[in-house]
Structure formats: structure tokens, C-alpha cells
Amino acid sequence: MVSLSQAADARESRYASIVVDADNGNVLYAVNPDRRSFPASLTKVMTLYLLFDALEQGKLTMNSRLPVSAHANRQAPSKLNLQPGDRIDVEDAVLALVTKSANDVAVVVAEAIGGSEDDFAEMMTRKARQLGMSATTYRNASGLPDAGQISTPRDQATLARALVRHHAHYYHYFSTRQFKWKGQPISTHNRLMLRYQGADGIKTGYINASGFNLIASAKRNGKRIVGVVFGGDTAGWRDNNMAQILDKGFARVNSAPTLRSAAVEEEDRADLDKLIASATTDKTQPIKASFKAPPATSDSDIGDADPDSWGIQVGAFGDYKTSHKAASAAAKKLGGLISAASVEVAKAKSGKRMVYRSRLVGFTEDQARAACKRLSKAKQACRVVQPSA
Template identity: 40%
Template sequence: MRSQSNSRLLKCVLRSDSVFRLKLAIGLLSLCFTWTIIGAAHAAQFSSIVIDATTGRTLHQYRASQQRYPASLAKMMTLYMMLEEIEQGRMKPDTKIRVSHKAAKQPPSKLGLRYRSSIDARDAMHALIVKSANDVAYAVAEHIAGSEAKFARRMTGKARQLGLYDTHFTNASGLYHWRQQTTARDMARLAALLLERFPHFVTVWRLREFDYDGKTYISHNRLLNRLYGAMGMKTGYIRASGYNLATAVQRNGRRVIVVVLGSDSPQSRDRHVAALAERSLPRAKAIAEATLSAAQRKRAAAWLNRPASALTAKSGQTDSTQSWKIQVGAFAASNHALSQLQRVRRVLGTHLEMAEESTEPIEKNGKRIYRARFANLSEPQAFELCDKLRDVTPNCLPIGP
């Protein structure tokens, strides 16, 4: 009797063990299949395109017409709508943009605007380009259209007018919504139109930093300091989109628009954009620079908060004036900054003959830091010198006016 009971128990154990192994095998196969599908879907998200800004000819494309999430590249259309308001005289640099409860509650990236506060339109423009602030995008949408939903419908309508037939907007910031989609081709076209139709605002896309409410915000676009001729435009990221970037690059009278959507990291995105620009610029046609009127320069200068004389008469023109700097390090002690300047001067020799060295103190997180810089350089000189210093100080940064 006892042996029969033990036999039944052994069979149950064996049967349970087999069932467990079968379930485990099925579970592992399902997991592998899911990982494969996710990996394939993620790989399929990547798109890129390069167009010649002069002719509109496509110089490179990879899945450029496939649907993607724009992320903060949607703010290029928000800025397009804002620039139209400026051109039509409905928005001035000191126009107050009110902050609603919904605007203040927007998720990061944001300035942290408070409910019932306001922000000048000039600061709002800079915050959209440099900080990619979602609370500012929402406030701008409400200011122009009364609500973000109405503004998004206007954005989509404007996209149709501009020939962007594969783009649909549902908000002003680029935050995730399943219906908000675009293509690399449409984003390249939008970037080209922003530069073509508002040539006097080309300089605003190159903003590397701006000050607001006692804080200095640094641009997310690292290529401004790493790729000679980069003209800024817009970066973007949400989990569903990956890392996006739309930029113009101009050298020797040639301009290309480069768009990369869905990169795995900001580093791989920047490397890919730089490689595409280097490969495509020699094949681009010479661009006919738009000559800016005195009125256009005056209007743009007001939005940049600088004198009109500081802007070149040619839109997008490479800055050949000696208004650029390079930073070769930042140190806790001024004598260390001076030592770095002397070291760099020894390495570069006559290349720095006309450059002026300085140690500029700043307060950061309650501590004083000394920035080692060389001034009195042109834009080409700044990028060339940083390239020569790559082995000496990989953190060399060209700094524009």
C-alpha cells in the first residue's frame, strides 16, 4: 500500500517537473521572440536625409519617407508660427506671454514657469531653441491660438500649405502622442523653409546659451561647438522616437540640411550628422545669399538683444570677423588656467599670434571657476584651432559672439 502511494507521488513529481520545464521553455522562447521584435522595431525607427539647400536635391536618404515621431523637432513648426506672428506685427520682443495652469504643469524639459506668471516673447523664443522648454511651447500656443489644440490644428494646416503632407501635429512641444508623426523628408523641408523665408533670423538658430531668471541655460545641440559651419536648428528626444536632430551646415558658400531621426544615443546621432554633412557638402551647389535690408537686421537684432551692426548683411554668412573665442579648459584656480593658456600657446605657436588670452571667472554652483580662453578669432580659425588641439585638450570649445 505504501509502495503504491510512493509510486503515485513519484509520477506526480515527474509530471510536474515536465510541465514546469515545458512552461519554462515556452516562456524563454516568447521572451526571445519579444526581444527580436522589439529590436527589429527599434532598428526600423532610424531615418536620415540630406538635401541641398540651394536646389532642394536629395543628396542622401535612408527611409526618409517613413513615419516617425518628431519629438522636439515639432518646435520648429511652433517657431515657424511664431516668426509669422513677428513678421505680421502681432508679436514684439517684449510681448508678455501669460502662463496658464496647464502650461505650468507641462513635463520636462521646461523652464519651470509658474502659473499666472508671464515671459517675454524674446525669452520664449530663446527658451524654445536652447532649452527646448515644453512649458514655454504650451504658453506660446495658447497666446497665438487660444488653446494648444487649436494651435496644433493650425500647425497641421500650415504643414499642408508648405507641402509637408506626411506630417500631423497634436501639440506644440513634440511630447508623445500616437497621432503626432512626421518624416525625415518633411522635417528637412521645414528646416530649409525656416532659413529661406526668415533669412534675417538665421543667427537665432545658432544660440548656444541664454540667461533667464538668474540661470544660464546651455544648448542641447553639441554640434554647434563641434562641427564647423553648423547652423543649429533643433534637437529632439522622447522614448518613442529616439534621438533626433535637424540642422543646416554651411561652408564655402554651400549649405545642406541634415536630418537624423531615431538614433540610439546623442553621441551616435551627432557622429552620423557630422559624417553626412562632411560627405554631402562637396556635392552641394553654391547658395545665393539673401541680402538683408536694414529693417530686417534691426528687427532680428531686437530679438537677439544685440545691436544691428553685429549682424552680417548676408544671411547665413560665415562669421569672418574676429568675434569668436576658444575655451581650452575651466579650472578652480586662476594660476592653473594661466598655465593651460601658456601650454596651449606653446603648442600652437604662431597660430595664436593675434589671439588675446584671458582667464574669465564665473560663479557655478556657489564656486568660482576660471575659464581659460583665447579671443580675437574668426569662426574658421576657432574650429581649426580646436581641431589642432584635439590631442592636447579634447574639451576645446569654439565660442561664437
């Protein structure tokens, strides 16, 4: 389990967040909102913004067929494994970007609109300045590591608000939970959207240098807010933290001052200490303690695999407590195989009764299969699942 000191160290080194009112931009919550870091695949929100611009301008249609170059094919995972000479429909490209965060598709879009990825990155940065994103510079269309590609939570919140306002007609794509590519289902990386009331998008991001990032938007009682988290220590911790600061945002959105001050940010820093404690020790919430392994050496270090799309299930029980205990015990057996994973108790109906599925989530597919193999050798029931299952 991630200790409080580990979580605090992660927060001090790179954690930053903001929650804003989507209608007027008022800041409802903030911790280090102007801290500059790597956006990772949050970058693809701007790539999609420019794609939606092209659709609005009639330069492309959803049925346009975009060519795949050798440069696109060479991108690191996560990707669709498109081959040079292939073509992909614009709508499939949109779906691949919002669900799988496919880096090869990001380059396909960039080259179709900008001619080259470098020229498209310049377009991205110009658009960022037009939108008021003064601290953001783009160097590529995907979010793959580049020392010059930087942003802040405040700028990413500005981008999300602009996308909802200017491209409302296309925003629904960010709510996609699954789409099929060549007959194979691809599930969203955005697990928070699957469990947070009112959430309807928008994008996860991960590279080693950034930690786990997320832009989330949620709407309740006709009021929309946008949250951004940079530098989560694990995917599970990031999602838990986002859920809690969105709760704070909704509590504040209809009350009090129109702008959060630096003094209030200090109050929020104290709140974050409490959030860290609850995210790592409280056992009363649906998603629980996070587990951290030594740094991985897989493609997810250089791509945006954002490894929260696979999980394992170790049982189904009649009550929450037993289910959580079973998942925690399985996590201890796995030791070093745990990588950015967390305990999840998934509530579901089985006939007329309620069951609580005991799971660990936050794996790549290979990690999930290796985990089940180890548990099976230890005579522990286990099956591999995708998060939407």
C-alpha cells in the same frame, strides 16, 4: 560600448535620415527618408515658425509679454518651471525653445497665438500642408508623446529649408549657445553645433518612442545644406552620424545628379553600415564610442530633456590618446550609470600649451552628479560640467 549588432538593430527599427541642398531641395543623401516616426521636440521648429509668422505680421513683438496658464505649467520637463499667472517676453520664449527646448514655453506660445494648444496644433498642421509636408501631423506644440503626432525626415528638411528662407531675420536665434533666465545660464542641447564646422542650428529632439532626433544646418563656402536624423540610439551616436552624413552632403553638393534615386539610397544603406562601425569602434575622431544603459525611467522618457546637456570631466592630459583612455576607463567603472552618454576629448589651450580634457557627455544633471559621486568613492578625480564649458 554599443555593439555593432545593437546599433544595427536600432537602425533597422527606427533610423532614418536625409541631407538636402538648402537652396533647391536636391537630395544629397538619404536612408529611409519617408519613414514616419515621432518628431519629438523637432516639433518646436514649427511652433517657432508660427511665432515668427506672428512677429512678421505685427501680431506680436519681441517685447510682448505672454501669459502662463495652468496647462502650460503642467507640462513635463524639459521646462522653465513657469508658474500660472507668470509672463514671459517673446524673445525669452524663443531663446528657451531653441536652447532648453522648454515644453511649458511651447504651450505659452501656442495659447498666445492659437487661443488653445489644440487649435494651435491645427494651425501647425495646416502650415505643414502649405509648405508641402504631406506626411506630417501635429497634435501639440512641444513634441511630447502623442500617437497622432508624426513626421518624416524629408518633411522636417522641408520645414527647415522654409524657415531659413522665409524667416532669415530670426534664424540666428538657432545659433544661440547659452542664454540667462533669471540670472541662471542655460546652455543649448545642440552639441553638434558646438563642434561641426559651419553648423549654425537648428534643433534636437528626444522621447523614448522616437529615439534621438536632430535637424542640423551648416554652411560652408557660401553653400548651405540641411540634414535630418531620426531614431539615433544615443545622443552621441546621433551627432556622430549627422556629422558624417553632412560631410557626405558637402562632398556631393557641387557634383553629380540633382536628385538621389532609390538605387543610390541602397548605396547609402551600405555606407550607413560603415558609419555605424566608425561611430562605435574608431578611436581617431574627437567624439568616440557610445555607451548605452537600460531604458531610463526619468522625466526624459516623457519630456524632451534630450539628455546631452551635462557631462563629467575625469582629467586633463597632454595628448589625445591618454585622455581618451582615461575617459573610457571611467565609463567602465560607471557601468549602469551610463545613460545615452559618450566619450569626448575636448581640446583646449591652457596658457601656451594644448590640453586634452577627458570627459563623458550625454547626462542629465542628476546622472552627472551621481556618476561623479561614484567615481569619487573609487578615488577617481571627477567634476561635473555643462557641454559648453
